[in-house]
Amino acid sequence: MQELWVRGLDWDDELSCDLAKKWTLFQRDLLNVPTIRVPRWLCIDSDTINIELHGFSDASSSAFGAVAYLRVEKLAEVRVVLIESKTKVAPLKNVSIPRLELCAAVVLVRLIKRVSVALKLDNIPVFLWTDSTVTLSWILSHPNRWKDFVRNRVIEIQDLPEAKWSYISSSENPADLASRGVPINRLQNESIWWSGPPWLSGPSNSWPTSQIPNSPEADREKRTTISCHVALVQGWDLKTKYSSLIKLLRITTWCFRFIKKLKRDFVTEYIDPDEIENSLLFWVRDNQQSNFNEEIQCLHNGRPIPKSSSLYRLTPFLDGNGLLRITGRLHFESLHWDEKHPMILSKDSHFTKLIIDAHHKRTLHGGTQLTSSIRRRFD
Template identity: 25%
Template sequence: MKTMHDYKQKGYMRRLKDSSDTLASLMGVLIRFRERPIAVSDDIREMFHQVKVRLADQPALKFLWRDGDSSRFPETYVMQVMTFGASCSPALANYVKNRNAERFVAEQPDAVKAICENTFVDDWLQSVDTGAEMIQLAATVKRIHASGGFEMRRWTSNSKQVIQALEDDCEELDKRIRAQDEPQETVLGLWWLPGQDLLTFLGLLGFFNIRAKIILRNIWRSNIGWDDDLTNEDEADWQHWLDLVSNLNAVRITRCMKWVSRTQAAQMHTFVDASMNAYAAVVFLRAELDGQVHCCLVASKTRVAPLKPVSIPRMELMAAVLGLRLAKCIQKEVSVRIHRRTFWTDSKDVLYWIRSDARKFQQLVALRIGEILEESDVDSWRWVPSAQNVADDGTKWTKTPEIHGSTSVPDLQRFSKLEKLRAVQLCVLDSLRNITKKVRLDGGLDLQKTLLLKRSNEMDVIFIRICQEEEFYNDSGILRIKGRIDNIEGVEVCVKRPIILPRRHQLTYLLVEFHHRRYHHLHNEIVVNELRQRYWACGLRALVREVSNTCPACRIRRTRPKPPGMGDLPIERLSHYTPPFTFTGVDYFGPYNIVVRRREKRWDVLFTCLTVRAVNLDIATSLSTDSYLCVLKSFVARSCCPRRMLSDNGTNFRGASRDHMGGSWERMVRSTKSILSEILPASGLRKEVLRAALAGVESVLNSRPLTYVPLVI
């Protein structure tokens, strides 16, 4: 009779010691399971019931039995074997298993090591390099377990040769080698597809699980009761997260860490990152063989930020410690030698702290810096841009995270230019050609055609397919718009039937931006015309204008300097109800060559009213102060005595000790000189002619209207 008893939950066996720390590390078993090409898994049939309990210890396993009748007086029974539910059962059964294996350590050291290190409770997971090696090792392990009364069953492997050598029942064999469309095999909490040698729903989905932890923390922080309804925001976030869970079925991760067991220089690269909500660490193994490099994801770890507010630099430091501990744990568990460890962070504060004296910082920072310096080298810590930090996915969770399996198409959102996208896609296809020796023709014809693409502009076919599948839910081919010129000859299909592109997709933006630069950032209509020869998109002309308006080169070219604002007019320019020339500005201009007996120079002096802009013109014989004072006396005698005079502070004016403000009279000087240039002779100018010309200019300027006078008809 096999009965499941949860003694620990019911409180019957609280005094039994939990010795789960004597078991092999679950992470270590899973990591070593991924190291080599040929893998196998199995479990021991009813392992706990194969371990008998001594008569003296059986009273500790007492239980009451009513046989389903609550009115019946319970009878007392004892378990004579280890039972499920007892906290000590896994450790004791593991101890008996290992003691049984240690009897053969001298004869079969490899098999004993495999049993002790790669068995978690009753599940044995092992990976080796060849099928023959696995057959021999598995047969030895099976024989050692059988000598202790443990029966191994449910053999599963990615090698049909191994299964045929281990299983006698052909019907059971068909269940172990599964096709691609059959259910997965459960192995220590993860799903394994032996036929494709892929893992799914692994603990590597930390970037997805962290969002649920953040939501639960926010709910806890809101202080609502157990029976209270969630807030609208928390309920929406939780429902959105649940809707994305179904997408996890598409995740596929290669079980075997390629070349890790064959390379002589395996490298471990750890990426760390933090935000206000969480901090995360991701570990990759890098293997290089015959000039080719392969990187594989090993493990990830995410944690929610503390309830107490912590600054971002300190969160980044906590992420660095988390990454260091994760890398240390993985290095301890892997069986291959790690040649070099490298830690990557996008926080320059952390790099500065690591390279500084820890004693000058506060305790939280100092203790973590001390741990980092004790367990790693300073030179192993490096900086990486945030855009290239893969740990960023675990800390900055978006509303639409990328949850999908392996893909041969780069993320279009990470590119700003079409040429770079084409180049990256070409590198991806080159890699696929190298690792794909033979393309399967049963359902793989599209892949075969894709691998034959060579030119960069041919990469657009792949992007267009992805674009239309995302926006139009189309999987039947490239969508085209139907026209009326199908009978035309000598033109491409794209001209007859242009390809349909969504207005707001990143690919459409990249195509428009590429043609905008191709035609030198000018003539939007040319860009529209060239695009419409191959593509059709709603609002294309508006999109071209948008690209042109946001183009940095176009914005720089169209930029015009902004003139500075003009200052307020001085009080002298705004004094109404005052006689002309109450506030006067004065300036010299010239000289003009006049003929007396010989050629002499004369300067014109301009007096202008700062309020009504009237002018008074006179002639000065020199630039001296005495000459100016004579002209000033003449002006006062003919007009009036100004209350205040302003000049440009020339040396001839300093004797009058006046202020400087020349914008007003400089404009009048320009108007005067413009008229004089039209009426004065080119040579032989006499003083009388100059004086008469100044009088005429004065009359013209003073006859101007003070403001615009519209004609009323």
């Protein structure tokens, strides 16, 4: 149907020879549908000792999809049961294979969530698999490192925090059949589709394990920021010259735009929200480096921060942008990343006072309870 649309055929137009042949083969293949038998029993009974949810995703230039299985451990055997699959046709516009693989991972996460709710599978281990090292590099990193297309999808994928993502070879990925397509007469004999890869029925220590290498292709989706060009400037007093946060951020943005013009980089006609956000993160980084430089160096070198530090009880960590965030107790809550891991600011700095004042005015001069909404992003 998509190919008909691409060729611009109308409802009453006659098919070309190649399309007519494809349709005839498709019709003939449909006659084999009654030969497919899908077991409906999930193999859960009194002998069950453990249940796991496994999902696989894959993409090709024509489609992307996902498939979910239930792995049921019994006293004497392990049964793997196909639960559900989902496939989507690739968009007409040109999209790279890594991006399609990421879209397949999003489909898999949505599929797993739907299966978990439908079967009431609460608090069971979830293992997700993909054969794309680029997709894994994106998923296992902080979303703000990537451009909007990747960032938005990584945020949705990471909204399933209990899932453990791993790499699998294409030859062992059952979702490969969903993304590339397979005739029905061949599908009924594909044991990898009905029961997953052979090792899934064995002990967990026989599952594939491999370290994900740093993929240069993943870095092509890095968000371009220019904060690194001015990060070496120490003690920039621009923040003390203004009593309004938005004015400080706009002036900072214009400074960055001026630098980009000097470097002959492309600059849009108007300031966009991403530029304001980059300016805000620049001043957060400046605030942290000025007040918590020792803690940052410790975390950067893989050493614990000293117990004498005021941040010790917060168990801070460095995100993908090198910013200090709180680990917190909300890791498994369905909240935005910033709410679960707010950025740390010094309580006595001028920049922090500007943020508090901005929130105070945003809540129409609300009291302490309203202004406390600042904790949704900062701490």
